[in-house]
Amino acid sequence: MLTVKNLNSGYGKLQVLYDLNIEVPEKGLTVVVGPNGAGKTTLLCSIMNIATVFSGEITFGGEPLTGVVTHKLAQKGISYVPQMGNVFAELTVLDNLHMAGYMLSKAEANDKAAQMTEIFPVLKKFIHRLAGTLSGGERRMLAIAMGLMKNPKLMLLDELSTDLAPIIAERVMVEVARMRDELGITILMVEQMARRALEIGDTAYLLVSGEVRYSGQADSLLHEPELCSMYLGIKQTAGKGGSAKLSVSDEGSENS
Amino acid sequence: MITNESPGGKIKGLFSNRIVFVLAVILAFLAFLYFSRGISIILTILIQVTIFSIITMSLNLESGYAGIPQFGRVAAVIAGAFAVGAIPGRIMAAFMGLPAGAEYASDTVNFKLVPEINALLASSWLVSLGFLIMCLVLAALSGALIGWLISRPAIRLKEGYLGISMLAIGDFFMWVGHNWNIIVGGSTPVNVPDPFRVFGTDRFTVIVPVFFVIAILIFIYLNKLTQSPFGRNLRMLRDNDLSANAAGLNIVKVRTQALVIGAAIAAIGGGLYVIYTGSVAAIGLTRLTFTFWPWAYMMLGGIGSNIGVFLGVFLLTILRTMIIIFRSTWFGFLLQVGIDPLWLEYTLLGAVIIIVILFMPHGLVPEKIAPMLPSKRIKKVLADRQAVSK
Amino acid sequence: MAPWMSSGLIYASGLAMTAGSITLLYIVTRTFNFAVASMATIGFIVVYTGVSLYGGLPYQYYPFVLIIGAITGVICYYGLNRPLLYRKAAETTLMMSTLGYDLILLSLIQMYSDYLTYTFKLFPRRVTMSVFDFELYGESAATFILPITAIACLTILHFFLTKTKFGIAMRATIENPTLAGASGINSDRVYLVSWIISGSMAALGGSFMAMAMTGTPVMGMVTIPLMFAGAILGGLGNIYGGILGGMVIGLTEYAGVYFLAKQFGPWILGYRMGIPLFIMAATLLVFPRGLSGIPLGKIIKNLFGQKRGASA
Ligand SMILES: Nc1ncnc2c1ncn2[C@@H]1O[C@H](COP(=O)(O)OP(=O)(O)OP(=O)(O)O)[C@@H](O)[C@H]1O
Ligand SMILES: [Mg+2]
Numbered sequence: 001m002l003t004v005k006n007l008n009s010g011y012g013k014l015q016v017l018y019d020l021n022i023e024v025p026e027k028g029l030t031v032v033v034g035p036n037g038a039g040k041t042t043l044l045c046s047i048m049n050i051a052t053v054f055s056g057e058i059t060f061g062g063e064p065l066t067g068v069v070t071h072k073l074a075q076k077g078i079s080y081v082p083q084m085g086n087v088f089a090e091l092t093v094l095d096n097l098h099m100a101g102y103m104l105s106k107a108e109a110n111d112k113a114a115q116m117t118e119i120f121p122v123l124k125k126f127i128h129r130l131a132g133t134l135s136g137g138e139r140r141m142l143a144i145a146m147g148l149m150k151n152p153k154l155m156l157l158d159e160l161s162t163d164l165a166p167i168i169a170e171r172v173m174v175e176v177a178r179m180r181d182e183l184g185i186t187i188l189m190v191e192q193m194a195r196r197a198l199e200i201g202d203t204a205y206l207l208v209s210g211e212v213r214y215s216g217q218a219d220s221l222l223h224e225p226e227l228c229s230m231y232l233g234i235k236q237t238a239g240k241g242g243s244a245k246l247s248v249s250d251e252g253s254e255n256s
Numbered sequence: 257m258i259t260n261e262s263p264g265g266k267i268k269g270l271f272s273n274r275i276v277f278v279l280a281v282i283l284a285f286l287a288f289l290y291f292s293r294g295i296s297i298i299l300t301i302l303i304q305v306t307i308f309s310i311i312t313m314s315l316n317l318e319s320g321y322a323g324i325p326q327f328g329r330v331a332a333v334i335a336g337a338f339a340v341g342a343i344p345g346r347i348m349a350a351f352m353g354l355p356a357g358a359e360y361a362s363d364t365v366n367f368k369l370v371p372e373i374n375a376l377l378a379s380s381w382l383v384s385l386g387f388l389i390m391c392l393v394l395a396a397l398s399g400a401l402i403g404w405l406i407s408r409p410a411i412r413l414k415e416g417y418l419g420i421s422m423l424a425i426g427d428f429f430m431w432v433g434h435n436w437n438i439i440v441g442g443s444t445p446v447n448v449p450d451p452f453r454v455f456g457t458d459r460f461t462v463i464v465p466v467f468f469v470i471a472i473l474i475f476i477y478l479n480k481l482t483q484s485p486f487g488r489n490l491r492m493l494r495d496n497d498l499s500a501n502a503a504g505l506n507i508v509k510v511r512t513q514a515l516v517i518g519a520a521i522a523a524i525g526g527g528l529y530v531i532y533t534g535s536v537a538a539i540g541l542t543r544l545t546f547t548f549w550p551w552a553y554m555m556l557g558g559i560g561s562n563i564g565v566f567l568g569v570f571l572l573t574i575l576r577t578m579i580i581i582f583r584s585t586w587f588g589f590l591l592q593v594g595i596d597p598l599w600l601e602y603t604l605l606g607a608v609i610i611i612v613i614l615f616m617p618h619g620l621v622p623e624k625i626a627p628m629l630p631s632k633r634i635k636k637v638l639a640d641r642q643a644v645s646k
Numbered sequence: 647m648a649p650w651m652s653s654g655l656i657y658a659s660g661l662a663m664t665a666g667s668i669t670l671l672y673i674v675t676r677t678f679n680f681a682v683a684s685m686a687t688i689g690f691i692v693v694y695t696g697v698s699l700y701g702g703l704p705y706q707y708y709p710f711v712l713i714i715g716a717i718t719g720v721i722c723y724y725g726l727n728r729p730l731l732y733r734k735a736a737e738t739t740l741m742m743s744t745l746g747y748d749l750i751l752l753s754l755i756q757m758y759s760d761y762l763t764y765t766f767k768l769f770p771r772r773v774t775m776s777v778f779d780f781e782l783y784g785e786s787a788a789t790f791i792l793p794i795t796a797i798a799c800l801t802i803l804h805f806f807l808t809k810t811k812f813g814i815a816m817r818a819t820i821e822n823p824t825l826a827g828a829s830g831i832n833s834d835r836v837y838l839v840s841w842i843i844s845g846s847m848a849a850l851g852g853s854f855m856a857m858a859m860t861g862t863p864v865m866g867m868v869t870i871p872l873m874f875a876g877a878i879l880g881g882l883g884n885i886y887g888g889i890l891g892g893m894v895i896g897l898t899e900y901a902g903v904y905f906l907a908k909q910f911g912p913w914i915l916g917y918r919m920g921i922p923l924f925i926m927a928a929t930l931l932v933f934p935r936g937l938s939g940i941p942l943g944k945i946i947k948n949l950f951g952q953k954r955g956a957s958a
Contacts, residue, residue, distance in 0.1 A: 050824055074830030085825060088818045098811070099818045102830040106811075150830065325738045409927065416678045416737050417878060424871040424923050435916030544867075548745065555742070594764020595757045602753035609746030610726060613739060 001026040001186050002047070002154055007056035009046040015054065016042040017210045022188075023203075024154070029180045029187045031201035031218055033194045035231050039210040040190040041083050044156045047188075048073055048080050060154065075103055079152035083159045083190070086143035089132030093123055093142060096131050100146035109149075116145040136163035140172065148179070155179070157189040161196075169193060173200055194232040198222050206231060278567045278620055285574045293581060299460040301577055303532055306467035308569045310474055311525035312550040313562050318518040319551075320560040320623070321482055322511060323494025328406070328422030329522055330546035334429045334538070335402040336395035336523025341440040341536030344391050345449050348373045361437060363444040370447040378453040388451040391527050392470070399523020400516050407515040412508070426543050433538030445537035448530050467528055474521055475562055481517070490514055491560075544605075552605050555612045558619030567620050572608065576601055650904035652789040657858035658896025659796040660686075661869075662889045663851030665876030666800075667844040669888025672877070673820050674840040677727060677740040682873055683866035684751035685718050685845055686852025690861045691755060691770060693853045697778045698768050704778050704857065705791060711853050712846040719845020722747050723838055731837065752867060759863045773861035788857045799850070800889060803843070807885075816840065851892075872899070872919070875926040881936025890937055895922040 002024035010016040016039045024030045032040050045051035047058055049070050058065040065073065074080075079100075088096050097116060101109040117124040120141045126134060131142060140160060147155055157176065161169035173193070177200045179185050191197035198204055201218035206227055214227055222228060289297050311333060318326040342361065349369055350356040359365050377384045406425055413421060433440055440446040455462045481487055489510050526546070530536045549572075557568025579587075579600050587597035612619060664686055671679045689711045696707035726743050735743075762768040779786045807813040812835075819826040819836040827833055851873075852866055859865065872895055880891030902921035906914045933940055 048828055070827035071830050071832045074828055080828040082825060085822050088821050090821050091818060095814050099815060100829050102815060419741060420874045420878060424875060427871050428920055428923060431919050593761055595760040599753045599756040602749045606746040606749030609742060613743045
């Protein structure tokens with residue numbers, strides 16, 4: 001559904017991504033993992049035309065996206081939940097939801113916002129509070145709800161689990177899997193909780209220093225002990241029998 | 257191995273071509289003016305070019321090299337103009353036993369005093385030279401002082417805030433001079449003793465080379481300065497505050513130095529200006545003439561390039577002069593509805609700024625960052641290294 | 647009312663509008679708008695042309711002031727600011743570009759003034775606008791009308807920014823342009839509207855100020871440092887701060903000059919510009935982020951013993 005071909009991009013004159021090729025299949029959950037500074041966020045920013053694209057091709061359902069201004073991308077049904085600054089801190093929760101559904105009509109937006117408060121009951125409680133006064137976890141919820149507001153075909157999620165208590169993070173992962181299974185949304189997810197993300201994901205890419213180091217089935221990446229321990233901080237313990245047992249040593253650290 | 261040379265040479269050639277072209281245009285204009293209006297207009301243009309080159313070079317040091325948004329250039333110019341208007345005349349008056357206190361600047365006394373001083377100056381070129389040097393030193397000192405004073409609170413402000421604060425300070429200076437009679441006579445201009453009186457009718461003909469020499473000396477000094485490690489620090493500051501800080505650069509100190517040196521040079525420009533015009537009218541030292549025009553000169557010439565500054569000043573000064581002298585012949589259609597074509601000077605200024613920003617952000621002569629070492633030395637170092645590695 | 651108070655209030659209302667205009671544009675586009683100077687003068691010129699050619703009260707020409715101010719803003723946005731914003735130009739470049747625009751406007755204003763003099767025998771170079779005003783309770787009517795108009799404009803602006811979808815989108819863009827873009831908000835539209843609002847505010851502010859000071863083609867050019875002082879005093883963080891800053895600058899100038907002149911003699915009048923600049927410097931020393939940096943909300947909450955929300 002989303003295809004990235006030979007992408008070279010960065011910020012201003014600084015190049016971050018080199019000849020990247022990524023394929024996001026429809027209704028699938030594609031996971032991008034990699035150490036800090038690998039360029040994962042830059043990849044999403046390039047798709048959203050926020051970073052500078054030097055060369056390469058990005059197509060969405062056959063339609064070229066390169067050079068399309070950001071707000072038009074939103075109208076095409078792509079929603080992006082950034083890693084940082086993913087809510088409007090100075091607006092109320094309700095206004096945040098309405099802004100996220102900016103292209104919807106008033107009635108549609110109200111419906112959708114009501115739907116979101118049902119999925120995320122926390123938001124209902126705080127509906128008139130400023131988003132800046134929410135806790136980190138509540139903010140993530142709001143950010144996800146905002147991502148869902150505009151009935152997206154494709155969602156770009158950047159490190160949803162950061163800042164979250166392990167239990168909540170797990171809930172968010174389940175939620176993401178449900179979005180794919182029940183709502184049929186295509187998802188491109190960047191995640192530092194690599195093990196969990198790879199477990200629920202369909203395809204996976206390992207990004208290191210702006211280049212793809214691995215691509216293929218998500219769970220098979222877990223069977224690459226070298227890559228896992230080198231870049232993802234996943235240590236393989238001697239498991240019993242066939243399926244490897246994994247333990248997470250340190251989420252999201254840049255081990256070498 | 258050494259590939260730096262050939263593209264460098266090519267670029268150099270391109271630059272000098274552009275410079276030659278602009279110079280040719282300037283000469284063509286000058287020739288035209290000479291044949292249609294005579295030599296005096298050429299002299300006026302040349303004098304203005306030297307004065308504004310000095311002021312704009314100082315601006316270039318602060319804004320072009322150091323990246324400080326100096327929107328208060330006029331403050332230092334005023335400092336120099338006031339110093340030359342207020343102090344050297346008083347010193348001479350005191351020597352000659354004339355009133356030198358507050359009454360020196362009063363309109364009923366000043367116009368009688370200054371001719372007496374002028375008579376003394378006209379009697380000997382040595383005294384005149386001494387007087388000129390005294391003027392310049394005083395201007396530079398007061399400029400440096402003002403630059404330092406302004407730098408104290410201002411230096412820690414961010415980009416825009418800094419620019420606006422400087423703009424306000426410059427205006428405030430003008431109002432102080434306009435209202436405080438004892439400096440330069442307030443609203444009635446004070447006369448400045450004329451160190452070029454010795455030359456009688458050749459006054460302008462002599463002023464041109466003298467001012468030119470001063471400008472050239474400042475040019476050489478600034479070139480030396482900007483190619484020294486200090487200049488590299490300035491550019492580093494401009495290009496990236498953060499990394500400059502990380503590299504252990506004392507930002508406040510470097511910026512203060514730039515502001516003080518820049519202000520001293522601008523003040524020399526202000527001093528020369530009032531020596532040339534022969535009087536100091538505070539209300540005439542506006543931010544339009546001494547801040548905004550220099551900005552336009554610098555932007556057109558090329559931020560960070562003093563050769564460019566010179567070309568920018570020259571070209572625009574000629575255009576300004578042409579608007580003034582040909583206003584009735586070329587812009588008669590405006591006069592017919594009662595509009596003074598002199599306002600076109602503002603239009604020109606605004607248009608130059610806009611056109612440069614939109615279409616030629618690097619100006620006529622883009623900044624060329626010379627390596628710290630001469631290219632021969634670099635070649636040698638590289639060759640030595642290669643020899644060692646083999 | 648003391649004599650300084652009446653004209654001070656009028657002047658301060660005008661300065662508040664211009665400072666608000668500067669602040670609005672700065673927080674949306676990072677542009678310090680020099681052209682506010684000429685936009686303000688245009689406000690005066692429009693009203694002056696109206697009352698002297700067609701008669702009536704100055705106030706009835708305010709709609710034209712708003713429209714022409716907005717047009718000058720739109721021209722600047724499309725001609726200058728937009729290409730530079732797309733180019734991600736530096737703050738100083740943005741500022742310089744508006745200076746160029748300001749100078750062109752200034753030259754046009756000057757030419758227009760010449761034209762008025764030549765064709766209609768009007769002299770816009772030294773105008774006391776208050777002669778066109780009427781009297782109300784022994785004061786010139788402007789003393790009441792202008793502050794009220796200013797407050798009304800503010801209320802409308804506040805309503806627009808907090809209650810309408812586009813206004814909220816504007817605030818969203820100010821806070822987080824990236825996320826706003828990703829949400830489908832067209833930032834281009836937001837910038838355009840902010841230029842429209844800020845252009846009309848500046849022009850209206852200028853026409854207010856002309857009711858208290860001598861109207862000239864350079865009145866904006868002369869008072870621009872004070873407009874900026876107001877905006878900076880307000881902290882450049884939110885529009886209300888800027889408006890408050892302009893108000894404070896205007897009132898202190900008039901009050902300060904009045905009382906100081908009473909104390910030390912009329913020579914102080916010449917240094918009147920120093921008073922607001924001194925106030926600005928002093929405030930910035932105590933509150934480096936200006937008036938809006940004063941944690942009013944916190945103070946009030948502490949006073950009433952409310953518990954604070956988990957602020958970010
Ligand atoms: N706005 C920016 N301007 C310039 N360089 C940037 C910018 N954002 C990121 N970079 C640089 O680009 C590189 C890649 O950054 P990116 O944010 O894509 O990494 P990431 O893979 O998302 O890392 P993390 O896991 O820490 O979020 C880094 O070296 C970073 O310093
Ligand atoms: Mg990231």
